[in-house]
Amino acid sequence: MTRTVEFALGASLAYVVVLFAVAYIGDRRARQGHVGWLQSSVVYTLSISIYCTSWTFYGAVGSAVRNGLEFATIYLGPTLVFVGWWLLLRKLVRIGRTQRITSIADLISSRFGKSEVLGALVTIIAVAAVTPYIALQLKAVTTSYQVVAGLPLDQTDFRAGFWLAVCMAVFTILFGTRNVDANERHHGVVAAIALEALVKLCALVAVGVFVVFGLFDGPGDLFAHAPPGYLHTEDIFGPRWVTLVVLSAAAIVCLPRQFQVIVVENVNERHLSTASWLFPAYLFVSCLFILPIAVSGMTVMPADSDPDMFVLTIPLMAGKEGLALLAFLGGFSSATSMIIVSSIAVSTMVSNHIVAPLALRLSHGRVRVSGDVRSLLLVTRRIVIAAIILFGFLYFRVSGQSDALASIGLIAFVGVAQVLPSLIGGLFWPLANRRGALWGLCAGFVLWMYTLALPSLESDWPITARMMAEGPFGLGLLRPEALFGLEGLDPLVHATFWSLLANVTLFILGSLSRDPRPLEWVQASQFVDVFRGGGKVATGEGARIRRTATSEELFILAQRILGAEQAQDFFDATARRQGVNQGLPMPTEDLMADLERRLAGSVGGASARAMMAQVAGGEVVSIDELVNIADETARIMRYSQALERKSAELETTARQLREANERLREIDRQKDDFLGQVSHEVRTPMTAIRSFSEILRTSNDLESAQARRFVTIIHEESIRLTRLLDVILDLRVVERGEIPIALEPVDPDALLDIAAETCEGLSGTAPVRIRRLGRAGGVRVQADPDRLRQVFINLLSNAVRHNDKDVVDITIDSQVTDGVFEVMIADNGPGVLDEHRDRVFSLFSATWTREGQKGAGLGLAISRGIMRRMGGDLTLLDGAPGQGARFRVTLPTTIEEPPP
Amino acid sequence: MILPAFGLVLFMPPVIGLFVSEYALFGVPSIVVYVFGAWAALIAVAALINRRLSAPARSRADDERPP
Numbered sequence: 001m002t003r004t005v006e007f008a009l010g011a012s013l014a015y016v017v018v019l020f021a022v023a024y025i026g027d028r029r030a031r032q033g034h035v036g037w038l039q040s041s042v043v044y045t046l047s048i049s050i051y052c053t054s055w056t057f058y059g060a061v062g063s064a065v066r067n068g069l070e071f072a073t074i075y076l077g078p079t080l081v082f083v084g085w086w087l088l089l090r091k092l093v094r095i096g097r098t099q100r101i102t103s104i105a106d107l108i109s110s111r112f113g114k115s116e117v118l119g120a121l122v123t124i125i126a127v128a129a130v131t132p133y134i135a136l137q138l139k140a141v142t143t144s145y146q147v148v149a150g151l152p153l154d155q156t157d158f159r160a161g162f163w164l165a166v167c168m169a170v171f172t173i174l175f176g177t178r179n180v181d182a183n184e185r186h187h188g189v190v191a192a193i194a195l196e197a198l199v200k201l202c203a204l205v206a207v208g209v210f211v212v213f214g215l216f217d218g219p220g221d222l223f224a225h226a227p228p229g230y231l232h233t234e235d236i237f238g239p240r241w242v243t244l245v246v247l248s249a250a251a252i253v254c255l256p257r258q259f260q261v262i263v264v265e266n267v268n269e270r271h272l273s274t275a276s277w278l279f280p281a282y283l284f285v286s287c288l289f290i291l292p293i294a295v296s297g298m299t300v301m302p303a304d305s306d307p308d309m310f311v312l313t314i315p316l317m318a319g320k321e322g323l324a325l326l327a328f329l330g331g332f333s334s335a336t337s338m339i340i341v342s343s344i345a346v347s348t349m350v351s352n353h354i355v356a357p358l359a360l361r362l363s364h365g366r367v368r369v370s371g372d373v374r375s376l377l378l379v380t381r382r383i384v385i386a387a388i389i390l391f392g393f394l395y396f397r398v399s400g401q402s403d404a405l406a407s408i409g410l411i412a413f414v415g416v417a418q419v420l421p422s423l424i425g426g427l428f429w430p431l432a433n434r435r436g437a438l439w440g441l442c443a444g445f446v447l448w449m450y451t452l453a454l455p456s457l458e459s460d461w462p463i464t465a466r467m468m469a470e471g472p473f474g475l476g477l478l479r480p481e482a483l484f485g486l487e488g489l490d491p492l493v494h495a496t497f498w499s500l501l502a503n504v505t506l507f508i509l510g511s512l513s514r515d516p517r518p519l520e521w522v523q524a525s526q527f528v529d530v531f532r533g534g535g536k537v538a539t540g541e542g543a544r545i546r547r548t549a550t551s552e553e554l555f556i557l558a559q560r561i562l563g564a565e566q567a568q569d570f571f572d573a574t575a576r577r578q579g580v581n582q583g584l585p586m587p588t589e590d591l592m593a594d595l596e597r598r599l600a601g602s603v604g605g606a607s608a609r610a611m612m613a614q615v616a617g618g619e620v621v622s623i624d625e626l627v628n629i630a631d632e633t634a635r636i637m638r639y640s641q642a643l644e645r646k647s648a649e650l651e652t653t654a655r656q657l658r659e660a661n662e663r664l665r666e667i668d669r670q671k672d673d674f675l676g677q678v679s680h681e682v683r684t685p686m687t688a689i690r691s692f693s694e695i696l697r698t699s700n701d702l703e704s705a706q707a708r709r710f711v712t713i714i715h716e717e718s719i720r721l722t723r724l725l726d727v728i729l730d731l732r733v734v735e736r737g738e739i740p741i742a743l744e745p746v747d748p749d750a751l752l753d754i755a756a757e758t759c760e761g762l763s764g765t766a767p768v769r770i771r772r773l774g775r776a777g778g779v780r781v782q783a784d785p786d787r788l789r790q791v792f793i794n795l796l797s798n799a800v801r802h803n804d805k806d807v808v809d810i811t812i813d814s815q816v817t818d819g820v821f822e823v824m825i826a827d828n829g830p831g832v833l834d835e836h837r838d839r840v841f842s843l844f845s846a847t848w849t850r851e852g853q854k855g856a857g858l859g860l861a862i863s864r865g866i867m868r869r870m871g872g873d874l875t876l877l878d879g880a881p882g883q884g885a886r887f888r889v890t891l892p893t894t895i896e897e898p899p900p
Numbered sequence: 901m902i903l904p905a906f907g908l909v910l911f912m913p914p915v916i917g918l919f920v921s922e923y924a925l926f927g928v929p930s931i932v933v934y935v936f937g938a939w940a941a942l943i944a945v946a947a948l949i950n951r952r953l954s955a956p957a958r959s960r961a962d963d964e965r966p967p
Contacts, residue, residue, distance in 0.1 A: 072935055076907075079939065083946045084904030223929060245908075277947035284939055291932060 007321075008148045008328060015329055016167050019192045019336070023175045026191030041274035046194035047261045048279050049201075051078060051252060052286055053133075054140035054335035055409040057200055060287070062308035064294035073241055075287050077248030079280040085272055088253065089262065091427055093272055095530050096263035100601035104259040104419060105349045108441075110605035111426040111527050112434040113520035119353035119606050121441050122419055126256045126349055127388070128445075128453070129415035130342050132408040134392030137335035138165060142396075147312045148328045158397055165393040168339045169386045176344040177381045189340060190265055196333035201286055203330025207311055208289020210323055211296045215314070222292050225299045243493045247410070250417035256345035257338065264345075339389060347384035352604030355380045360610055373560040373611075377603060411452050414496050418444035421500070421507045429511070430524045436511030444503030452495035554595060557611060561599050570598060681724055685717035730862055741787060741869050745780040745894050748788065748821055749814060755792035756812060759800060766808050768800055773813040781821050781891040787866045788891075791874065792823075794859040795887050799827035802885075821893050824877075826886040832876060840876055867891070903945060910938045 056074060063071040081088065092107075101107045105126065109119030142161040175188040216222040252258050266272065297310035305313060311331065315323040359376055421440050425432040516524060551571075558567035574591050592612065599608035692710045696702065702710075756770045781788075799810050809828040814821070832840060841864050864874040872891035 069931065069935060072939075076939070079942065080904045080907045083907060083942055087904070223932075226929075273950050273953060277943050277950055280939075280943045280946065284936070284943060288936065 008145060008325065011325055011329060012145075012332055015332065016171075016336075019195070020171060020174075022195050023171070023188035023192040025188075027175060027188030030187035041268075041271035042278070043190060043194045044261075044266065044271040045275040045278040045282065046197040047190050047265060048258070048275060049197040049282050050193055050257055050261060050334075050337045050341050051255075052197075052200065052283070052334055053338040053409075054137050054144075054331045055133075056286075057204065057331045057334040058140055058144065058308050058311055059409065060290045061294050061297065061310045062306075064290050065298060065307035065310070069291075070241065070244065071290055072287060073244035074248045075283040077245045077250070078252035079283060080245070081249045081252050082276050082279050085276040088424075088427070089272055089276075090269065091530060092253065093263055093266050093269055095427070095527055096266065097269070098530060099526070099605070100597050102264060102352060102601060102604050103345055103349045104254060104256055104423070105353050106600070106604040106606075107259075107263075108419065108422050108426065108437060109353065110600070111523055112422070112432075112437045113517055113523055114606045114609040115434050115438075116353070116357045116606040116610065118422075118434065118437055118441070119349075119604060120357070121438070121445070123346075123349040123353045125415055125418060125441070125445050126346055128449075129412040130256060130346050131388060131391045132395055133412045134339055134342060134389060135395035136408045137339055138393055138396045141332055141335045143306075143309065144312055144328055144331045147309050147316070148324060161393060161396055164336075165339075165389045168336055168343070169389045171336075172340050172343050172385045172389075173382045176340065176385065177347070177378055186265065186344065189344065190261075193261075193337040193341060196337040197282075199333045200330040201282065203326045204286055204289060204311070206323060207315060207327050208292055210318075210320065211289065211314060212292045214320075215296055215300065215318065216292075219292065222295055226295045227298055239493045240490045243490075243496050244410075247413040247417055247496060250420045251413045254416040254419045254423065255412075256349065256416070257341040260341055260345040260348075339392075343385045343388050346388055347381040350384045351377050351380040352602075352607055355384075356603045356607040357610065360607065373603070374562060377561075410492055414452055414492070414499065415445075415448050417496070418448055418499060418503055421504045425507055425511070426524075426527060428528060430528045431516065432507070432511045432524070433514065433516040433520050435514060436507045436509070439510035440503040440505075440507030443506045444499045447499035447502055448495060451498055452491065455491065551591075554591065558595060558599070561602055561611070570595070678724075678728065682721065685721045685724075688717045689714050689721075727862070741784045741866070743782045743784060743870065746783050746785045746788065748779065748781050748783070748823065748891065749775050749777070751785060751789045752792055752812060752814060752823065755789055755796055758793055759796040759810075766803065766806055768808040768810065770796070770810045770812065773811055774815050776814045776816045776821055779816050779821050779893045780895065781872075782894045783870050783872075783891060784866075787870070791863040791866055791889065792825075794863050795825045795889070798859060799825065799829060799885070803827060803829040805829065816893060819893050821891045823889040824886060825889070827884045829884050831883055831885050837876060841874075903942065903949070907938075907942045910942070 060071040060074070095101065096107070099107075099110055101110065105119045105122035108122050109115050112118050138161040141164050142158065145160040171192075172189075175192070176186055212219055212222055216225065253262070262272075293310055293314065294307070297305070297307055297314055301310065301313060301317065311327050312324055315321075315327060356373075356377065359373070418441060421444075422432070422437040426437070555567060555571055558570060561567075562570065574594065578588070578591075596608050596612050599611060602608075603611070692714050696707060696710055752772075756772070760768055760770055796810060800808050805828050811824075811826050813824040813826075816822070841860055860874070867874040867889060870891060872889065875888050875890075877886040877888055
């Protein structure tokens, strides 16, 4: 037995030595500029896995024994957050880098107008949540040490816990407080915790594989041994399940140590995208064997054994001491890495948000020496680290024997989740302001203490027991675990519900109750719009804030905080950028904004602002700048409205274009039809001319009479061709409105008679009968007689040509009404079909005439063009189908006499 | 972007309650298979998306990396 004790002690000591060595080497390599693997995304992911503390290493199995799958919620929440890194984590990391955020307290305080009060409040919450958490780690290590060493468990041996606390304090102070600038990464620490992440994963997987394949015959056999009814209950998927997923999702962002590794230690945003799946995969693998270990513990271990220690006791019972030692080291490393990073994060918060503001107030008017603030901060941090770990140990010492510690993990989760509303609101809601954050945080903090932290002390503190049962001062309505009579809920769900409800409600109400102050407004725009150039405003112009200081004062301030060497470097670099060769740079706004951000990286935003205010006077956010910010919004709105209008206009134009295009297409089709018709018309005479001239050319022995006949035919056909071409020419002329028309007073009835005579002689299969009904009787119209006759002949010949009857019967009726001469020409043909009525007068309408194959479809279009040029009109009258077509020609009358 | 919402639905009651049954796959209870299967699928999709996203972004990100 003593051999095991020595062995376990030796192993843990050796392990600690290895940690120191790794941290030392990592730090040295980083200092020499060999950052290489230290900055890889894998190391980044592994460092995030400090989320898995010894509470999860040992406690997850215990939780799996008691509540089945419930342990998985603690890992599902972070998985969801990381899988959705694009939404929240990316913004968080970007802000952390541009604003040089040092901790979650710094983030909240910077966002809400660099408020010192908020920073301090978040720090207090963090300390209250983290200290018992550290105690839990110490307890876990102590218990596991006792198990491995074979010491009886009923008597806690505090020595192991104490020495572990001392070791961790030394390690953290050595490697965690080398630089005062939190943005200079702790490479050594990161390297060490990455190693620890690997150790704990390997240990858990090794134990798991041993259980599944060593103790049992594969997973099927293992689950066959599970107690009946285990895992087959729906009860756990209730409010507690939902609450735990939400809490763990909040914790992965809000826990000070998680914020430290995810945001502050991040060197490259791209690492985050790798971690978005690698970290969930890490959690997945760590969880894979929890259930098997739990099941096998329930099967092979005695009934009264502690399920929280199954990871250790199962290998021990199976006689695998080496495996047990590995498991012990795994638990050890998960505890140590958590303690290291938590204490670094909390010490930064305490020194920047509690000590620094206090020191600033107290040291007012004292002598200022170069580097005094810097050394103050470093000393503070070292003391705080030691103090926090010591407090953790004391907490463990006081409540070590009770079971109160076991629930501390979740209690801490609820505590840090109180920061979530302010964080999310601050990142996405520009109107969120300091008052809202303060109200929300205070309410959440108080309710958390009252409903969850206080009851956890129940067994140690006699007053609480009575208060729990009867409420404070006997007020049953205020019982901590059944607030306002809300009974029957799990205490954790109850506390989460009330604290977060009050927190969110007050946060929103407080934010709405007043407008953001100028500085809050500036910070809000930089945080909320960090991806839309909000950050650029800060780095670029920096002219939002007006203040004055001399370069000497600024230099002294920088020296006090950054140390002489770094301050000199910073001012030299700025001077070079400004083109100043010697001495200090000009005290421009840029310099002051840069310096303040640089200082914020060391002391936090609120303190940096306060220090700048001491030398440079209070910053005044000029009204102009605020107006500019407001203008920007207005401009964007105007712009979007203009865009909307433009797009509506475009739509209308597009529609008009489409319609015009449709019309063009139609016209184009008509033109094609027309050309087809014309070429057909032209080809017939051409063929005749060609063949007859061919005969004339080739045959010499032609009779002169026959030759004469041929020539006559050629002549006639040529005339026909000419006529056709004339028509086409007319058409183009009419189209352009250039038809030569010589107006003179004429007698329309006489022209009608001539036209009728001409048409009676038209040769056709059917005899033509033209009847004159009425006559206008001696009226005169202003017209070109040739053109008018042309119109009449066109109408009459149409009537003859498009007729299917045996006897073509045409009636002509003319009269004068109200000074307008009017001719009606009707036939007994088939009439115009309804669907063609619209197209009869269009220029290339060949459709209507196509059936007859006789015309080119030009006549009516040209006729109407001519009539309109002469001040009259040509219209098609409505008629019943089968009644024949009726055309009306109108012309205004004149009293002028025709020329003699 | 839709992945976390999708995962939330998968892991929240009532969907998750559907898989509590006596049925077992190779001797492993169905609810266990479901929780870990859905989890693994979520990680796989996230990894796939990450590869898609980072391939075009890589060259740009390299330029931005501090010296």
